[in-house]
Amino acid sequence: MSDKLIFNCxxxxxxxxxxxxxxxxxxxxxxAGQEAIVLCTIEAVWLGTESGTDGIAQPGLPVLGDLYRExxxxxxxxxxxxxxxxxxxxxxxxxxxxSTIVGAAKVVEEVISxxxxxxxx
Amino acid sequence: xxxxxxxxxxxxxTETRKVGAAFLDALAARRFTAxxxxxxxxxxxxxxxxxxxxxxxxxxxxxxxxIGWFADGDPFEVEASSAGEVEGRAAVTYRFxxxxxxxxxxxxxxxxxxxxxxxRVKAIDLLCSGFRSIAMCEPxxxxxxxxxxxxxxxxxAGEFRRHMQQIPVGHVLVVSTRDPAAKEDLPPxxxxxxxxxxxxEAPGDGRLLMSVERGR
Numbered sequence: 001m002s003d004k005l006i007f008n009c010x011x012x013x014x015x016x017x018x019x020x021x022x023x024x025x026x027x028x029x030x031x032a033g034q035e036a037i038v039l040c041t042i043e044a045v046w047l048g049t050e051s052g053t054d055g056i057a058q059p060g061l062p063v064l065g066d067l068y069r070e071x072x073x074x075x076x077x078x079x080x081x082x083x084x085x086x087x088x089x090x091x092x093x094x095x096x097x098x099s100t101i102v103g104a105a106k107v108v109e110e111v112i113s114x115x116x117x118x119x120x121x
Numbered sequence: 122x123x124x125x126x127x128x129x130x131x132x133x134x135t136e137t138r139k140v141g142a143a144f145l146d147a148l149a150a151r152r153f154t155a156x157x158x159x160x161x162x163x164x165x166x167x168x169x170x171x172x173x174x175x176x177x178x179x180x181x182x183x184x185x186x187x188i189g190w191f192a193d194g195d196p197f198e199v200e201a202s203s204a205g206e207v208e209g210r211a212a213v214t215y216r217f218x219x220x221x222x223x224x225x226x227x228x229x230x231x232x233x234x235x236x237x238x239x240x241r242v243k244a245i246d247l248l249c250s251g252f253r254s255i256a257m258c259e260p261x262x263x264x265x266x267x268x269x270x271x272x273x274x275x276x277x278a279g280e281f282r283r284h285m286q287q288i289p290v291g292h293v294l295v296v297s298t299r300d301p302a303a304k305e306d307l308p309p310x311x312x313x314x315x316x317x318x319x320x321x322e323a324p325g326d327g328r329l330l331m332s333v334e335r336g337r
Contacts, residue, residue: 082302083274092301103273103306109313 002113004035006079008120012043016058019044022120023067030074038071039107039117040099041081048080048099049090072098079107137236141211142204144234144242149199149215151191157184161241171251183245190228194219200227201324210235211242216324218255226252263332264288268298273306281310285335293319296331304329 007026011018022038029036046052053065062070072078078099080090085101092101111117140159147156160180168175168186177183191197194217202215211234218227228250235244266284271277281296288294296307308318311333319332 082272082300082306085302086272086274086300100305101301103277103302105273105278105306105310105313109309112313 002110002115004037004110004115005029006037006039006107006110006115006117008117009038009040009044009047010042010121012046012052013056014043016056016064017061018120019047019056020058020061020064020067022118023064023071024061025118025120026076027067027071027074030071030076036071036074036076037079038076039079039081041084045080045084045088045090048078048096049094050096052096068096068098135206136240137209137211137234138204138206140236140240140242141206141213141232141234144211144232145202145204145213145215148187148191149202149217151197153184153188153192156187157181159242160184161237161239161243164242165244166247167245168247168249170249191217191219193221196220200322201326203325207233223252223254225255227255228252262292264292264294266294266296268296268300268303268307270300271298272300272302275300277303277306278310281307282314285311285314285316285333288335290335290337292335294333294335296333297328298331299327299329307331307333 005026007022009019009022013019026036026038040047047064047068053068056064068078076098079102080095080099082101082103090101095101144156144159147153147159157180160183162180163178164180164183166177166183166186177186197217197219200216200218203213205212213232213234214230216227216229218225220226230250231248233246234242237243264284264287266281268277268280271280277300284294298304298307307329308321308331311318311331315337317334317336319334322330324330
């Protein structure tokens with residue numbers, strides 16, 4: 001049985017609010033002792049790379065780089081969609097602490113095992 | 122054989138590291154005379170084996186240990202190896218897979234070596250896994266599939282399923298992949314398809330090797 005909470009993030013620099021909100025929610029879960037994961041797809045996969053969160057700051061929300069580090073420090077993990085990193089040329093060497101490239105099967109197995117997903121479109 | 126160096130920093134290879142790498146090459150090729158020539162006559166050899174701490178105090182007895190462990194394996198394969206240096210001490214690691222009277226086995230050893238001014242090994246500290254039986258690894262029950270860089274959007278699941286369906290239930294498929302997502306995906310794929318993941322190894326060359334027993 002999986003107790004994971006998976007928050008989907010689909011945006012990067014092009015939409016700071018949509019990029020940041022899943023991390024806000026996931027960080028609350030992590031801070032509360034829950035096993036929280038941000039699943040980054042599409043442009044959000046850049047957020048797990050070196051300098052990927054640089055300059056992303058939506059007024060009224062935490063600076064994403066700071067939030068990312070706090071989330072990881074709270075025990076959170078970031079999964080980057082492998083089908084999204086590959087066409088963008090993102091390799092394991094470019095990843096920052098806390099981020100891992102994963103495939104769909106890993107997510108599917110977690111959901112089958114009971115993980116709950118939260119979508120941020 | 123895949124020998125990689127893993128020095129910290131970017132200084133040129135030192136004599137210490139070269140001696141360590143040469144000792145590794147000789148062992149991996151089972152050229153025991155060449156390995157013996159790299160040892161000081163009164164090399165101090167300490168071994169932490171599954172049976173306990175053992176020591177030898179000269180080169181012939183030391184090389185005799187390696188001959189006793191590795192000379193009879195047939196076939197004898199190098200699964201992974203590395204030679205590096207930790208500030209003046211050579212660090213050598215290898216994993217050998219071999220077949221002998223006890224069947225297929227794998228063994229991993231980690232060595233720290235001290236090299237004297239003449240370029241000979243004067244001391245070895247060795248940590249040994251022991252010979253570990255590979256129950257499912259009889260050659261006619263093991264099949265291989267190199268998934269290369271296939272990822273989850275490139276048909277990995279379909280190809281993996283096709284290869285599993287081609288082997289009998291109870292046989293093992295050793296899948297090799299370099300794709301980062303596939304490394305995370307193959308174990309859950311195998312489990313969801315009803316197979317048993319026997320082992321997952323990262324030989325250190327960017328690949329992931331996963332042994333999967335067909336379950337149904």
